[in-house]
Amino acid sequence: MSWKDYLYIHKGDRIAIILLLILIVISGGIYILVSIQKENDKTICPESEREFEAFIEKLKDTDSTNSYPQENHIQKDSTQYTEYAHQEKLKTGETIEINSSDTTDLKKIPGIGSTFSNRIVKYRNLLGGYNNLNQLKEVWGMDDDLFNKIIPYLKITPNTKKIKVNTASFEELNKHPYIKYKRAKIIIDIRERKGKIESMDRLSLLEEFTEADIKRLTPYLSFD
Structure with a gap:
Protein backbone atom coordinates (compact mmCIF):
# COMPACT_ATOMS: atom_id res chain seq x y z
CA MET A 1 0.00 0.00 0.00
CA SER A 2 1.51 3.33 -1.06
CA TRP A 3 1.37 6.59 0.84
CA LYS A 4 -1.26 7.84 -1.61
CA ASP A 5 -3.59 5.22 -0.31
CA TYR A 6 -3.34 6.76 3.16
CA LEU A 7 -4.23 10.21 1.82
CA TYR A 8 -7.09 9.04 -0.33
CA ILE A 9 -10.45 10.29 0.84
CA HIS A 10 -13.76 9.09 -0.40
CA LYS A 11 -16.03 11.52 -2.12
CA GLY A 12 -18.58 11.39 0.72
CA ASP A 13 -15.90 12.11 3.30
CA ARG A 14 -14.59 15.04 1.29
CA ILE A 15 -18.06 16.63 1.28
CA ALA A 16 -18.37 16.17 5.03
CA ILE A 17 -14.96 17.73 5.60
CA ILE A 18 -15.83 20.72 3.38
CA LEU A 19 -19.09 21.26 5.25
CA LEU A 20 -17.24 21.09 8.55
CA LEU A 21 -14.74 23.65 7.39
CA ILE A 22 -17.56 25.94 6.26
CA LEU A 23 -19.20 25.63 9.67
CA ILE A 24 -15.91 26.40 11.37
CA VAL A 25 -15.47 29.52 9.22
CA ILE A 26 -19.02 30.66 9.87
CA SER A 27 -18.66 30.04 13.61
CA GLY A 28 -15.42 31.98 13.62
CA GLY A 29 -17.03 34.86 11.81
CA ILE A 30 -19.93 34.93 14.24
CA TYR A 31 -17.52 34.87 17.18
CA ILE A 32 -15.57 37.79 15.72
CA LEU A 33 -18.74 39.81 15.13
CA VAL A 34 -19.99 39.15 18.67
CA SER A 35 -16.64 40.19 20.10
CA ILE A 36 -16.69 43.43 18.11
CA GLN A 37 -20.25 44.15 19.28
CA LYS A 38 -19.27 43.60 22.90
CA GLU A 39 -16.37 46.01 22.51
CA ASN A 40 -18.73 48.58 21.01
CA ASP A 41 -21.19 48.08 23.85
CA LYS A 42 -18.44 48.66 26.38
CA THR A 43 -17.66 51.93 24.64
CA ILE A 44 -21.25 53.11 24.23
CA CYS A 45 -22.84 52.06 27.52
CA PRO A 46 -20.95 54.41 29.84
CA GLU A 47 -21.78 57.32 27.58
CA SER A 48 -25.44 56.28 27.42
CA GLU A 49 -25.53 55.97 31.18
CA ARG A 50 -24.14 59.47 31.54
CA GLU A 51 -26.77 60.83 29.15
CA PHE A 52 -29.52 59.01 31.05
CA GLU A 53 -28.26 60.35 34.38
CA ALA A 54 -28.13 63.88 32.96
CA PHE A 55 -31.71 63.47 31.74
CA ILE A 56 -32.85 62.35 35.20
CA GLU A 57 -31.09 65.31 36.84
CA LYS A 58 -32.79 67.67 34.42
CA LEU A 59 -36.17 66.22 35.37
CA LYS A 60 -35.36 66.72 39.05
CA ASP A 61 -34.39 70.34 38.42
CA THR A 62 -37.64 70.93 36.50
CA ASP A 63 -39.71 69.44 39.31
CA SER A 64 -37.90 71.57 41.86
CA THR A 65 -38.47 74.72 39.84
CA ASN A 66 -42.17 73.99 39.36
CA SER A 67 -42.64 73.28 43.03
CA TYR A 68 -41.77 76.81 44.16
CA PRO A 69 -44.86 78.60 42.77
CA GLN A 70 -47.08 75.90 44.23
CA GLU A 71 -45.44 76.23 47.63
CA ASN A 72 -45.72 80.01 47.47
CA HIS A 73 -49.37 79.71 46.43
CA ILE A 74 -50.11 77.41 49.35
CA GLN A 75 -48.26 79.69 51.72
CA LYS A 76 -50.12 82.74 50.40
CA ASP A 77 -53.51 81.04 50.72
CA SER A 78 -52.65 79.94 54.23
CA THR A 79 -51.67 83.49 55.12
CA GLN A 80 -54.88 84.91 53.70
CA TYR A 81 -56.92 82.31 55.56
CA THR A 82 -55.09 83.11 58.79
CA GLU A 83 -55.69 86.84 58.32
CA TYR A 84 -59.38 86.22 57.64
CA ALA A 85 -59.69 83.86 60.62
CA HIS A 86 -58.13 86.44 62.94
CA GLN A 87 -59.84 89.48 61.44
CA GLU A 88 -60.98 91.84 64.15
CA LYS A 89 -64.75 92.05 64.55
CA LEU A 90 -66.83 94.57 66.45
CA LYS A 91 -68.09 93.49 69.84
CA THR A 92 -71.64 93.99 71.07
CA GLY A 93 -72.20 97.69 71.74
CA GLU A 94 -69.44 98.87 69.39
CA THR A 95 -70.48 100.85 66.31
CA ILE A 96 -69.00 102.55 63.26
CA GLU A 97 -70.28 105.60 61.36
CA ILE A 98 -71.56 104.55 57.95
CA ASN A 99 -70.67 107.70 55.97
CA SER A 100 -67.06 107.97 57.12
CA SER A 101 -66.09 104.29 57.22
CA ASP A 102 -64.09 102.56 54.54
CA THR A 103 -64.22 98.93 53.43
CA THR A 104 -61.74 97.88 56.12
CA ASP A 105 -63.96 99.35 58.82
CA LEU A 106 -67.09 97.78 57.36
CA LYS A 107 -65.52 94.32 57.31
CA LYS A 108 -65.27 94.52 61.10
CA ILE A 109 -69.07 94.21 61.27
CA PRO A 110 -70.13 90.59 61.91
CA GLY A 111 -71.73 89.27 58.72
CA ILE A 112 -69.98 91.74 56.39
CA GLY A 113 -67.10 90.61 54.18
CA SER A 114 -65.32 92.07 51.18
CA THR A 115 -68.29 91.75 48.82
CA PHE A 116 -70.82 93.69 50.89
CA SER A 117 -68.31 96.22 52.21
CA ASN A 118 -67.48 97.14 48.60
CA ARG A 119 -71.15 97.31 47.62
CA ILE A 120 -72.01 99.55 50.59
CA VAL A 121 -69.23 101.99 49.75
CA LYS A 122 -70.01 101.95 46.02
CA TYR A 123 -73.70 102.70 46.60
CA ARG A 124 -72.79 105.44 49.10
CA ASN A 125 -70.65 107.08 46.42
CA LEU A 126 -73.49 106.88 43.87
CA LEU A 127 -75.95 108.42 46.30
CA GLY A 128 -73.60 111.10 47.54
CA GLY A 129 -73.73 109.75 51.10
CA TYR A 130 -76.35 107.97 53.18
CA ASN A 131 -79.11 110.07 54.72
CA ASN A 132 -80.54 107.25 56.84
CA LEU A 133 -79.61 103.68 57.66
CA ASN A 134 -82.67 102.23 55.92
CA GLN A 135 -81.01 103.09 52.61
CA LEU A 136 -78.73 100.11 53.19
CA LYS A 137 -81.70 97.95 52.19
CA GLU A 138 -81.21 99.36 48.68
CA VAL A 139 -77.72 97.86 48.45
CA TRP A 140 -77.81 94.98 45.98
CA GLY A 141 -78.18 91.62 47.76
CA MET A 142 -79.02 93.11 51.17
CA ASP A 143 -81.92 91.13 52.63
CA ASP A 144 -83.82 91.73 55.88
CA ASP A 145 -81.86 89.10 57.80
CA LEU A 146 -78.48 90.65 56.99
CA PHE A 147 -79.79 94.18 57.52
CA ASN A 148 -81.16 93.31 60.97
CA LYS A 149 -77.89 91.58 61.83
CA ILE A 150 -75.62 94.53 60.99
CA ILE A 151 -77.80 97.47 62.04
CA PRO A 152 -76.82 97.31 65.77
CA TYR A 153 -73.20 97.98 64.74
CA LEU A 154 -73.96 101.09 62.69
CA LYS A 155 -74.64 104.74 63.37
CA ILE A 156 -75.10 107.61 60.96
CA THR A 157 -74.34 111.29 60.70
CA PRO A 158 -76.27 112.41 57.59
CA ASN A 159 -73.81 113.97 55.18
CA THR A 160 -75.02 114.10 51.60
CA LYS A 161 -73.50 115.62 48.52
CA LYS A 162 -76.09 117.78 46.78
CA ILE A 163 -76.64 117.98 43.05
CA LYS A 164 -77.20 121.45 41.66
CA VAL A 165 -80.40 120.87 39.71
CA ASN A 166 -80.11 123.97 37.54
CA THR A 167 -76.49 123.48 36.43
CA ALA A 168 -75.84 119.74 36.62
CA SER A 169 -75.22 117.95 33.33
CA PHE A 170 -77.46 115.18 32.04
CA GLU A 171 -74.74 112.63 32.85
CA GLU A 172 -74.48 113.83 36.45
CA LEU A 173 -78.24 113.67 36.94
CA ASN A 174 -78.58 110.34 35.16
CA LYS A 175 -76.09 108.45 37.32
CA HIS A 176 -77.87 109.24 40.61
CA PRO A 177 -79.88 106.17 41.75
CA TYR A 178 -82.99 108.28 42.53
CA ILE A 179 -83.07 110.20 39.23
CA LYS A 180 -81.87 108.04 36.35
CA TYR A 181 -82.55 108.59 32.66
CA LYS A 182 -86.25 109.54 32.51
CA ARG A 183 -86.21 112.06 35.36
CA ALA A 184 -82.88 113.51 34.24
CA LYS A 185 -84.35 114.12 30.78
CA ILE A 186 -87.40 115.87 32.27
CA ILE A 187 -85.23 118.16 34.40
CA ILE A 188 -83.07 119.14 31.42
CA ASP A 201 -92.41 121.96 44.67
CA ARG A 202 -91.88 122.47 40.95
CA LEU A 203 -90.74 118.88 40.52
CA SER A 204 -93.59 117.55 42.66
CA LEU A 205 -96.04 118.83 40.02
CA LEU A 206 -94.62 116.39 37.50
CA GLU A 207 -96.05 112.89 37.24
CA GLU A 208 -92.54 111.47 36.90
CA PHE A 209 -91.83 112.47 40.52
CA THR A 210 -94.00 110.69 43.09
CA GLU A 211 -94.35 111.78 46.70
CA ALA A 212 -91.92 109.02 47.70
CA ASP A 213 -89.44 110.24 45.06
CA ILE A 214 -89.62 113.80 46.34
CA LYS A 215 -89.09 112.68 49.93
CA ARG A 216 -85.96 110.65 49.23
CA LEU A 217 -84.55 113.13 46.70
CA THR A 218 -84.87 116.21 48.93
CA PRO A 219 -81.55 115.66 50.82
CA TYR A 220 -79.68 115.32 47.51
CA LEU A 221 -80.88 118.30 45.47
CA SER A 222 -79.90 121.95 45.56
CA PHE A 223 -81.75 124.69 43.60
CA ASP A 224 -79.18 127.47 43.89
Missing part, protein backbone atom coordinates in the same frame (compact mmCIF):
# COMPACT_ATOMS: atom_id res chain seq x y z
CA ASP A 189 -86.19 119.72 29.29
CA ILE A 190 -87.81 122.03 31.88
CA ARG A 191 -84.60 123.99 32.29
CA GLU A 192 -84.33 124.52 28.53
CA ARG A 193 -87.98 125.46 28.03
CA LYS A 194 -88.86 127.37 31.19
CA GLY A 195 -85.60 128.32 32.80
CA LYS A 196 -84.54 127.84 36.39
CA ILE A 197 -86.30 125.31 38.60
CA GLU A 198 -87.02 127.12 41.85
CA SER A 199 -87.70 124.27 44.31
CA MET A 200 -88.84 120.71 44.93
Whole structure:
Protein backbone atom coordinates (compact mmCIF):
# COMPACT_ATOMS: atom_id res chain seq x y z
CA MET A 1 0.00 0.00 0.00
CA SER A 2 1.51 3.33 -1.06
CA TRP A 3 1.37 6.59 0.84
CA LYS A 4 -1.26 7.84 -1.61
CA ASP A 5 -3.59 5.22 -0.31
CA TYR A 6 -3.34 6.76 3.16
CA LEU A 7 -4.23 10.21 1.82
CA TYR A 8 -7.09 9.04 -0.33
CA ILE A 9 -10.45 10.29 0.84
CA HIS A 10 -13.76 9.09 -0.40
CA LYS A 11 -16.03 11.52 -2.12
CA GLY A 12 -18.58 11.39 0.72
CA ASP A 13 -15.90 12.11 3.30
CA ARG A 14 -14.59 15.04 1.29
CA ILE A 15 -18.06 16.63 1.28
CA ALA A 16 -18.37 16.17 5.03
CA ILE A 17 -14.96 17.73 5.60
CA ILE A 18 -15.83 20.72 3.38
CA LEU A 19 -19.09 21.26 5.25
CA LEU A 20 -17.24 21.09 8.55
CA LEU A 21 -14.74 23.65 7.39
CA ILE A 22 -17.56 25.94 6.26
CA LEU A 23 -19.20 25.63 9.67
CA ILE A 24 -15.91 26.40 11.37
CA VAL A 25 -15.47 29.52 9.22
CA ILE A 26 -19.02 30.66 9.87
CA SER A 27 -18.66 30.04 13.61
CA GLY A 28 -15.42 31.98 13.62
CA GLY A 29 -17.03 34.86 11.81
CA ILE A 30 -19.93 34.93 14.24
CA TYR A 31 -17.52 34.87 17.18
CA ILE A 32 -15.57 37.79 15.72
CA LEU A 33 -18.74 39.81 15.13
CA VAL A 34 -19.99 39.15 18.67
CA SER A 35 -16.64 40.19 20.10
CA ILE A 36 -16.69 43.43 18.11
CA GLN A 37 -20.25 44.15 19.28
CA LYS A 38 -19.27 43.60 22.90
CA GLU A 39 -16.37 46.01 22.51
CA ASN A 40 -18.73 48.58 21.01
CA ASP A 41 -21.19 48.08 23.85
CA LYS A 42 -18.44 48.66 26.38
CA THR A 43 -17.66 51.93 24.64
CA ILE A 44 -21.25 53.11 24.23
CA CYS A 45 -22.84 52.06 27.52
CA PRO A 46 -20.95 54.41 29.84
CA GLU A 47 -21.78 57.32 27.58
CA SER A 48 -25.44 56.28 27.42
CA GLU A 49 -25.53 55.97 31.18
CA ARG A 50 -24.14 59.47 31.54
CA GLU A 51 -26.77 60.83 29.15
CA PHE A 52 -29.52 59.01 31.05
CA GLU A 53 -28.26 60.35 34.38
CA ALA A 54 -28.13 63.88 32.96
CA PHE A 55 -31.71 63.47 31.74
CA ILE A 56 -32.85 62.35 35.20
CA GLU A 57 -31.09 65.31 36.84
CA LYS A 58 -32.79 67.67 34.42
CA LEU A 59 -36.17 66.22 35.37
CA LYS A 60 -35.36 66.72 39.05
CA ASP A 61 -34.39 70.34 38.42
CA THR A 62 -37.64 70.93 36.50
CA ASP A 63 -39.71 69.44 39.31
CA SER A 64 -37.90 71.57 41.86
CA THR A 65 -38.47 74.72 39.84
CA ASN A 66 -42.17 73.99 39.36
CA SER A 67 -42.64 73.28 43.03
CA TYR A 68 -41.77 76.81 44.16
CA PRO A 69 -44.86 78.60 42.77
CA GLN A 70 -47.08 75.90 44.23
CA GLU A 71 -45.44 76.23 47.63
CA ASN A 72 -45.72 80.01 47.47
CA HIS A 73 -49.37 79.71 46.43
CA ILE A 74 -50.11 77.41 49.35
CA GLN A 75 -48.26 79.69 51.72
CA LYS A 76 -50.12 82.74 50.40
CA ASP A 77 -53.51 81.04 50.72
CA SER A 78 -52.65 79.94 54.23
CA THR A 79 -51.67 83.49 55.12
CA GLN A 80 -54.88 84.91 53.70
CA TYR A 81 -56.92 82.31 55.56
CA THR A 82 -55.09 83.11 58.79
CA GLU A 83 -55.69 86.84 58.32
CA TYR A 84 -59.38 86.22 57.64
CA ALA A 85 -59.69 83.86 60.62
CA HIS A 86 -58.13 86.44 62.94
CA GLN A 87 -59.84 89.48 61.44
CA GLU A 88 -60.98 91.84 64.15
CA LYS A 89 -64.75 92.05 64.55
CA LEU A 90 -66.83 94.57 66.45
CA LYS A 91 -68.09 93.49 69.84
CA THR A 92 -71.64 93.99 71.07
CA GLY A 93 -72.20 97.69 71.74
CA GLU A 94 -69.44 98.87 69.39
CA THR A 95 -70.48 100.85 66.31
CA ILE A 96 -69.00 102.55 63.26
CA GLU A 97 -70.28 105.60 61.36
CA ILE A 98 -71.56 104.55 57.95
CA ASN A 99 -70.67 107.70 55.97
CA SER A 100 -67.06 107.97 57.12
CA SER A 101 -66.09 104.29 57.22
CA ASP A 102 -64.09 102.56 54.54
CA THR A 103 -64.22 98.93 53.43
CA THR A 104 -61.74 97.88 56.12
CA ASP A 105 -63.96 99.35 58.82
CA LEU A 106 -67.09 97.78 57.36
CA LYS A 107 -65.52 94.32 57.31
CA LYS A 108 -65.27 94.52 61.10
CA ILE A 109 -69.07 94.21 61.27
CA PRO A 110 -70.13 90.59 61.91
CA GLY A 111 -71.73 89.27 58.72
CA ILE A 112 -69.98 91.74 56.39
CA GLY A 113 -67.10 90.61 54.18
CA SER A 114 -65.32 92.07 51.18
CA THR A 115 -68.29 91.75 48.82
CA PHE A 116 -70.82 93.69 50.89
CA SER A 117 -68.31 96.22 52.21
CA ASN A 118 -67.48 97.14 48.60
CA ARG A 119 -71.15 97.31 47.62
CA ILE A 120 -72.01 99.55 50.59
CA VAL A 121 -69.23 101.99 49.75
CA LYS A 122 -70.01 101.95 46.02
CA TYR A 123 -73.70 102.70 46.60
CA ARG A 124 -72.79 105.44 49.10
CA ASN A 125 -70.65 107.08 46.42
CA LEU A 126 -73.49 106.88 43.87
CA LEU A 127 -75.95 108.42 46.30
CA GLY A 128 -73.60 111.10 47.54
CA GLY A 129 -73.73 109.75 51.10
CA TYR A 130 -76.35 107.97 53.18
CA ASN A 131 -79.11 110.07 54.72
CA ASN A 132 -80.54 107.25 56.84
CA LEU A 133 -79.61 103.68 57.66
CA ASN A 134 -82.67 102.23 55.92
CA GLN A 135 -81.01 103.09 52.61
CA LEU A 136 -78.73 100.11 53.19
CA LYS A 137 -81.70 97.95 52.19
CA GLU A 138 -81.21 99.36 48.68
CA VAL A 139 -77.72 97.86 48.45
CA TRP A 140 -77.81 94.98 45.98
CA GLY A 141 -78.18 91.62 47.76
CA MET A 142 -79.02 93.11 51.17
CA ASP A 143 -81.92 91.13 52.63
CA ASP A 144 -83.82 91.73 55.88
CA ASP A 145 -81.86 89.10 57.80
CA LEU A 146 -78.48 90.65 56.99
CA PHE A 147 -79.79 94.18 57.52
CA ASN A 148 -81.16 93.31 60.97
CA LYS A 149 -77.89 91.58 61.83
CA ILE A 150 -75.62 94.53 60.99
CA ILE A 151 -77.80 97.47 62.04
CA PRO A 152 -76.82 97.31 65.77
CA TYR A 153 -73.20 97.98 64.74
CA LEU A 154 -73.96 101.09 62.69
CA LYS A 155 -74.64 104.74 63.37
CA ILE A 156 -75.10 107.61 60.96
CA THR A 157 -74.34 111.29 60.70
CA PRO A 158 -76.27 112.41 57.59
CA ASN A 159 -73.81 113.97 55.18
CA THR A 160 -75.02 114.10 51.60
CA LYS A 161 -73.50 115.62 48.52
CA LYS A 162 -76.09 117.78 46.78
CA ILE A 163 -76.64 117.98 43.05
CA LYS A 164 -77.20 121.45 41.66
CA VAL A 165 -80.40 120.87 39.71
CA ASN A 166 -80.11 123.97 37.54
CA THR A 167 -76.49 123.48 36.43
CA ALA A 168 -75.84 119.74 36.62
CA SER A 169 -75.22 117.95 33.33
CA PHE A 170 -77.46 115.18 32.04
CA GLU A 171 -74.74 112.63 32.85
CA GLU A 172 -74.48 113.83 36.45
CA LEU A 173 -78.24 113.67 36.94
CA ASN A 174 -78.58 110.34 35.16
CA LYS A 175 -76.09 108.45 37.32
CA HIS A 176 -77.87 109.24 40.61
CA PRO A 177 -79.88 106.17 41.75
CA TYR A 178 -82.99 108.28 42.53
CA ILE A 179 -83.07 110.20 39.23
CA LYS A 180 -81.87 108.04 36.35
CA TYR A 181 -82.55 108.59 32.66
CA LYS A 182 -86.25 109.54 32.51
CA ARG A 183 -86.21 112.06 35.36
CA ALA A 184 -82.88 113.51 34.24
CA LYS A 185 -84.35 114.12 30.78
CA ILE A 186 -87.40 115.87 32.27
CA ILE A 187 -85.23 118.16 34.40
CA ILE A 188 -83.07 119.14 31.42
CA ASP A 189 -86.19 119.72 29.29
CA ILE A 190 -87.81 122.03 31.88
CA ARG A 191 -84.60 123.99 32.29
CA GLU A 192 -84.33 124.52 28.53
CA ARG A 193 -87.98 125.46 28.03
CA LYS A 194 -88.86 127.37 31.19
CA GLY A 195 -85.60 128.32 32.80
CA LYS A 196 -84.54 127.84 36.39
CA ILE A 197 -86.30 125.31 38.60
CA GLU A 198 -87.02 127.12 41.85
CA SER A 199 -87.70 124.27 44.31
CA MET A 200 -88.84 120.71 44.93
CA ASP A 201 -92.41 121.96 44.67
CA ARG A 202 -91.88 122.47 40.95
CA LEU A 203 -90.74 118.88 40.52
CA SER A 204 -93.59 117.55 42.66
CA LEU A 205 -96.04 118.83 40.02
CA LEU A 206 -94.62 116.39 37.50
CA GLU A 207 -96.05 112.89 37.24
CA GLU A 208 -92.54 111.47 36.90
CA PHE A 209 -91.83 112.47 40.52
CA THR A 210 -94.00 110.69 43.09
CA GLU A 211 -94.35 111.78 46.70
CA ALA A 212 -91.92 109.02 47.70
CA ASP A 213 -89.44 110.24 45.06
CA ILE A 214 -89.62 113.80 46.34
CA LYS A 215 -89.09 112.68 49.93
CA ARG A 216 -85.96 110.65 49.23
CA LEU A 217 -84.55 113.13 46.70
CA THR A 218 -84.87 116.21 48.93
CA PRO A 219 -81.55 115.66 50.82
CA TYR A 220 -79.68 115.32 47.51
CA LEU A 221 -80.88 118.30 45.47
CA SER A 222 -79.90 121.95 45.56
CA PHE A 223 -81.75 124.69 43.60
CA ASP A 224 -79.18 127.47 43.89
